[in-house]
Amino acid sequence: MSMNFLSLFFFATIAATSHAIPHQIHLLRPQSGSAGHRIAGVNCLSWRLAVETDNIRNWDLVPEACEDYVGHYMLGHQYRKDCNIAAVAAYVYAKNVTLKGDGKDIWVFDIDETALSNLPYYALPENAFGAKEYNETSFDEWQLEGKAPAVPAVLHLYENLMKLGYKIVFITGKSEKMRNVTEANLRKSGYHTWEKLVLKQTSESGETAVVYKSKERGKLVKEGYRIIGNMGDQWSDLMGNFTGQRTFKVPDPMYYIS
Ligand SMILES: *[C@@H]1O[C@H](CO)[C@@H](O)[C@H](O)[C@H]1NC(C)=O
Ligand SMILES: *[C@@H]1O[C@H](CO)[C@@H](O)[C@H](O)[C@H]1NC(C)=O
Ligand SMILES: *[C@@H]1O[C@H](CO)[C@@H](O)[C@H](O)[C@H]1NC(C)=O
Numbered sequence: 001m002s003m004n005f006l007s008l009f010f011f012a013t014i015a016a017t018s019h020a021i022p023h024q025i026h027l028l029r030p031q032s033g034s035a036g037h038r039i040a041g042v043n044c045l046s047w048r049l050a051v052e053t054d055n056i057r058n059w060d061l062v063p064e065a066c067e068d069y070v071g072h073y074m075l076g077h078q079y080r081k082d083c084n085i086a087a088v089a090a091y092v093y094a095k096n097v098t099l100k101g102d103g104k105d106i107w108v109f110d111i112d113e114t115a116l117s118n119l120p121y122y123a124l125p126e127n128a129f130g131a132k133e134y135n136e137t138s139f140d141e142w143q144l145e146g147k148a149p150a151v152p153a154v155l156h157l158y159e160n161l162m163k164l165g166y167k168i169v170f171i172t173g174k175s176e177k178m179r180n181v182t183e184a185n186l187r188k189s190g191y192h193t194w195e196k197l198v199l200k201q202t203s204e205s206g207e208t209a210v211v212y213k214s215k216e217r218g219k220l221v222k223e224g225y226r227i228i229g230n231m232g233d234q235w236s237d238l239m240g241n242f243t244g245q246r247t248f249k250v251p252d253p254m255y256y257i258s
């Protein structure tokens, strides 16, 4: 089978499963087209591109003027297509790597907004797709429900990586006290097995994600694992040390984690 055929096959199967995150979670004001609207001096498409490319860093909230834009992006087809192409690129790369077959070839996934989607939570009016202040209490309550859906393209990539013989490691900024509910949520959403699930310890709570995740990846490398690929929605998942042979970014215009 040629590479092109496999890619097409992959695209087709992704399309078939791409309805796991509901498109219409709450009604947004009607908006014609999805191009960047210039509202109050902010071009929202340009803002999103700058965020995705890490040109804008340490941003606090989605600009108020872009709440509707980000909402339409996240609930519409473009977000799903952007995730699909990242997953396809990752698969094309992963498939071409010759694995040693000793169980030490791993693929690292972040969880929030990578393996699992918190979109049902962020779509609530009080969270406004990241245009309103983060509320730790209500986010913890949502996490404890354990009902975050999979990001369909990432779940599909996960399944295909497993078939290729990769071991999966999840590294998440979720705290250790969320282990049970996170495991249950992963399984419920289709992630049935993994080599390791690394959660943040209380002792690590003061560390930025880039330091914490670098350190945890370093431990894996020390244990003899080879990080062939690494996928996350934040640049802090993909930068620092022991980042892996290749990194893949899925979109997230709703929040920034350093
Ligand atoms: C496949 O891997 C080989 C060897 O690492 C590399 O030279 C080549 O560019 C890769 N091809 C693709 C399509 O990634
Ligand atoms: C944060 O969420 C909690 C729990 O849902 C709620 O009681 C509280 O009012 C929220 N805080 C703010 C500032 O909105
Ligand atoms: C986690 O699940 C295990 C097995 O179901 C249970 O024994 C344990 O008490 C749970 N821990 C917490 C903190 O909920």
Ligand SMILES: *[C@@H]1O[C@H](CO)[C@@H](O)[C@H](O)[C@H]1NC(C)=O
Binding pocket: 210, 211, 214, 215, 239, 240, 241
């Ligand atoms: C990467 O490793 C260097 C050398 O050990 C260390 O000084 C630096 O803090 C590390 N960076 C991160 C982001 O962990």
Ligand SMILES: [Mg+2]
Binding pocket: 110, 111, 112, 113, 114, 232, 233, 234
């Ligand atoms: Mg994340």
